[in-house]
Amino acid sequence: MLKEFKNFIMTGNVIEFAVAVIMAGAVGLVVNGFVNDIIMPIVGHFAGGMDFSDLKIVLDAAVAESEGVAAKPENAIRWGAWVNAIINLIIVGFVMFIIVKAYNKMKKPAAPAAPAGPSDNDLLTEIRDLLKK
Template identity: 35%
Template sequence: MLKEFKKFALRGNVFEVAIAVVIGTAFTNIVNSLVNDIIMPVIGVLAGGTSFKFLVLNIDGVSIRYGSFFQTAVDFFVISFSIYLFIKLFNYLRGRESVPLKESPHPNKEVLTEIRDLLKEEKVSKVKATEEERSFKVRVK
């Protein structure tokens, strides 16, 4: 049993995951510091010296902490953007520039295009038939 555990623990994937967790934790601390210590104070100064964390709306004894929500939303966007930049940097350093995503064609695109064109033709022919009908009615009267 000890040999199996040693074999499991010394596999490459376990070490890679452990390293990823440690780096992820450190990265989270850096991004949280960036948001809490740099970005939010600047936004607070621009908004009139208000700290968003403590903005509260009291309605009938219920506190709605919308400032905390705003803080969390900013955290999310900064973290998402930071991860995006980190992945681009990582791919660049590995020598693999990120390739822009192409729109993959729908497997039935040709069929759908034909159906669309047929519907347009049918609509046009119905309009022409209606105009001819009106014209005929006017001549008959």
């Protein structure tokens, strides 16, 4: 059983999948950094200097004790974080579109199909006709 597991793990598909998952995590960090550190400040600048991630609708305010420690945390709908997630999704989709488009452009075009010759039935018919003569 251990040998079968080793053979399964060492197949090309599993290794390629593992590499793809690791690369996807790294690309996700880069895209999140790009969105949060570059795009959102620009969007916030044109939106009057606001930071979308802080926008929320407070349903229940936080209750603090005498030392400033929160006895009950704030309950809020964080719609600004959702806007950030939507912008992140759009950017990731666009980046993936560009990557797939570049990959398809780099792929070698498929070899042209060989010209179709006569079928077996055509050859047999021709042989029959020649034998009749």
